[in-house]
Amino acid sequence: MATERSVSGGLEWRVTIPEGSSVGLEPESSPLRKGWLGLVELANTMRSKVSGLGNMVWRLGADDPRKVVHGLKVGLALALVSLFYYTRPLYDGVGGAAMWAVMTVVVVFEFTVGGCLYKGINRGIATLTAGALAIGVHWIANKSGETFEPIIRSASVFMLASAATFSRFIPTIKIKFDYGITIFILTFSLVAVSGYRVDKLIELAEQRLSTVAIGIFICFLVAIFAFPVWAGSDLHLLITRNMDKLADSLEGSVDDYFSNDQTSEKEEAPSKKSQAYKCVLNAKASEDSLANLSKWEPPHGRFSFRHPWSQYQNIGTAMRYCAYCVEALNGCINSEIPTPEFTKKQLSDICIQLSSDCSKVLKDSSNSIKSMQRSGSIDFLVEEMNNGVQELHDRLTELQTDDMSLREVLPLIAAASLLIEIAKRVEGVVDAVDKLATAASFKNANDEKPEKTEVVTVEPVKELC
């Protein structure tokens, strides 16, 4: 509108109407001018949209440059595989089957090394087994006469495809071999059916298998050696970051509630810190996917072979269990009934203390995972937290409600009660971390000086939430 006015450059009358509202009257313009103005406006809208998109894309790349690198890696892998077409001896070796190498690179190359290995290994095994099985079927069909041949081929495809598709609904198979089953059906159908028309089937199958293998090999090469993104490291980082966020938001929420007089501050948005727990609530899908992919990865960095990745999922569950209560606590804290300052003061110090204790326990656990060492102080911190719970219980007993009704102290008591529940659930997190420490044989912190630098070596990943 502002643009339109400045472009039209016409006069503008403003009439004040008794009710207090004002109406702007604009000079009438010719259809041509209107059209021109419309075009200008359209161009402006487009420009702002494009620049908005540009900004968004820029931020996406700046926040996690690994995404840009991933794009370049895919380009590199494809450029490598296209050498097959340009180099005469290579192309002559595999002929038209070279396209399978290109296809393999496009569909197998994933963001994480684990994703690549999962797809590559699935594809390799599925191609091999389905190809062998299909050649067997082809052999039988070939011997059974012209009438039965198509029937045997189609019936075998129908039955195998049906059974294999159904097997994808079995959870363990779905998690580990979903992609492999697609490729199994694909390869089996192609080989079994096209055997009807193609003469040199075995040669063809051999060529395809070798080109698929070459495609997989190029993917693995680029994924592992050019700026690898390990699903395992990402999972490790996601869990520790979320644990820190949970600790921060627990402390932040309680601080927000007690530190200022609630009534005046209420209209303000809750601090960003205190809302960080929401990341934990929605992390299940990422955790599950990363944990499943991590299992395909070879030892890397500080993670040995058979690192107990699924234990990270348990820690995630324990954290979520805790975050549910933090969520409820936030709800109670923002209740409409303001608690009198006098009553609040009575519990303020112990509640802040307890939330800080819980937060310390969580941060200590998170540091223990980060450094992959058993914490020397966790037992002490948990004991301190439990003492805090005990003291809060005691203080609740002595709480002077004066003349106030229970109604007014309700949010306070609910918050205190939830805080006690949260402390219990924080212990659940500690237990889960302890199980990880046992399963991954974390060193004792006493055995050697904790190396502070080790914590820093993990590359920062933004936007993981």
Added chain:
Amino acid sequence: MATERSVSGGLEWRVTIPEGSSVGLEPESSPLRKGWLGLVELANTMRSKVSGLGNMVWRLGADDPRKVVHGLKVGLALALVSLFYYTRPLYDGVGGAAMWAVMTVVVVFEFTVGGCLYKGINRGIATLTAGALAIGVHWIANKSGETFEPIIRSASVFMLASAATFSRFIPTIKIKFDYGITIFILTFSLVAVSGYRVDKLIELAEQRLSTVAIGIFICFLVAIFAFPVWAGSDLHLLITRNMDKLADSLEGSVDDYFSNDQTSEKEEAPSKKSQAYKCVLNAKASEDSLANLSKWEPPHGRFSFRHPWSQYQNIGTAMRYCAYCVEALNGCINSEIPTPEFTKKQLSDICIQLSSDCSKVLKDSSNSIKSMQRSGSIDFLVEEMNNGVQELHDRLTELQTDDMSLREVLPLIAAASLLIEIAKRVEGVVDAVDKLATAASFKNANDEKPEKTEVVTVEPVKELC
């Protein structure tokens, strides 16, 4: 062990040891016998494992026969497409490109119609645009001399693949076009690179495009006309079922707490009904995926074109918001400190009443979605619920804690407080349902008599949780 004994048939001595434990001594057996026994045991383990798997697979199929049907549908689609190879005129028309039809069917056929349409439309558009673009590049490369030709081809593949891969990280593109971008990169790379060796590139591209189209067409045909599974109906059902579950478990939890004397019942596992809310907590991934697929579906059943599917996601979020509090409530209820029966009795009726009110509101909302009619009673029910909240507030004011410390009534007060918070969040669910009713123009219940049968027409889907 039992098997081993019965097979060996030998005597068995049992020596009672002073400490009270007893040790079984088994007769020594020959290596041959040992080997045989080992085999028998192995066979038994195998048999039990296989029968366990068989049972699981059977249950999977029995719980949701649509999964079995899906397997058969994939088989059918593949059998249909394999006709291409057997029918001379069809095969001659497309030649070796017939394999693309098979490939398309295998990768495009998804469980839901929405999934099929999403992949099919993505594949079709991506193949077309990438093919056209690649032929343009091929034309330029062809004219630019022997030295530059491979460079132009590879550089274009590198740049396009990098950019397209990076664009997959943009959330909106990821949700709508993820599969399309894979196919875009695949087709572009194949056509642009293989143009170096293949002479009749345009003819080849045409053949591939038409076979891909045939594959997509067969998929759509089978998906839509043979026992279709609509993502939209599933989402509709998932949301209403979860709402019922939430209502049940809210009522169940409060009932469990108040109905019996807590101390004696505590050791028992919480009733299954009261744990149903856990489905709601973990439903986010399913809801999001179903909602995204639903948007690709044509009008079906009672769902018109542009049915507001994303509003279901908002309802899901509101329900989860409510479920967090139910989770915290369950935690508080199972607290270690038993509340004296006398105090509990004072709030028992009103708490049970309020939880039943909340549950009624949720069930009424769920029925409103099921029948796709605005509820005539929802305002009244919400008012009743709010009256319940008010009364609970009042009763808390009058609560006689006698000589007891606040510590002992803590779980009770926390539960009451959470119940109040839950009532607030149930209103959030009602608001979300109301928005859906507006967006989907639900009829007023008053306009016509609600048809009870309509509610039943939705097929039951088990294991949706």
